[in-house]
Amino acid sequence: MSEVGVDEALKLDNQVCFAVSVANRAIISLYRPLLEPLGLTHPQYLVMLALWEDSPRSVNDLCEVLLQDAPTISPLLKRLELAGLLTRQRSSRDERRLEVELTEEGRQLKRLAPQVPAAVVKHLDMKLEELADLRAKLWEVIEATKRIP
Template sequence: MTRQDDRDDNGAAGSLRLDDQLCFALYAAQRAVTAAYRPLLDDLGLTYPQYLVLLVLWERGETSVKELAGALRLDYGTVSPLLKRLEGAGLVRRERAADDERSVLVACTGRGEQLRERAERVPGALLTTAGLGTQEIARLREELWKLTERADAAADRR
């Protein structure tokens, strides 16, 4: 019996049951996915948030801390310690922008770029472990981005 099978016909609309909460299902899924990534990222010497930072840098190249924080949907105070640890590990470098002293630019070092090759196996390994096909992943990702957009819009209205 799945969690859904255990519900009454009212669904989650007015329920205060933990398992009926969309936010809890998302939270539990996020924790499970992060846990599944952990052994793969341990092999790279990265935490999940550090991996996300590197994904942005591998995709975009040198970028400002502000743009990096925006891409990750994190605030500067959260991104800054991540960058400090990555810089200490020799994977990224930070420097003030020549044209704007207030802006800090971040880029991968050669060592950070080399890690990219090893990291390329991570997404596929997770899909294999989770038993998800590419179409299922694409559909799920699309639905999650729709939910994100709607939740952002609802938060902006408040």
């Protein structure tokens, strides 16, 4: 690689990791005021999205769906339980399995949630197709990183 090529390759603005990192912070900061009326942080919102899709779920299942580990998910579940949005209890069929289930309040919160993605789309001022393409590309990147030994 020529000296010019090396210099280009090492420019901060040419780094995928930098663009993804900055975009991540920007998107999450966009969500913050939208989630405030729901009483949720962004990580809690992701947990609630997973539970609105399917409840009850095991903690292991939530970890798998959210691509997180138990030490990351457990404190979120504890705070959501303290807020009255879900319950955690051992499965009657398998004591090793911790079940997470929405409370009625947690299920009712879903009625307020559709305004969140709609507001994000509006704030980003991008077409739905562009956002769908971006999401698909990001999932391609995520899948590619899983193949790295």
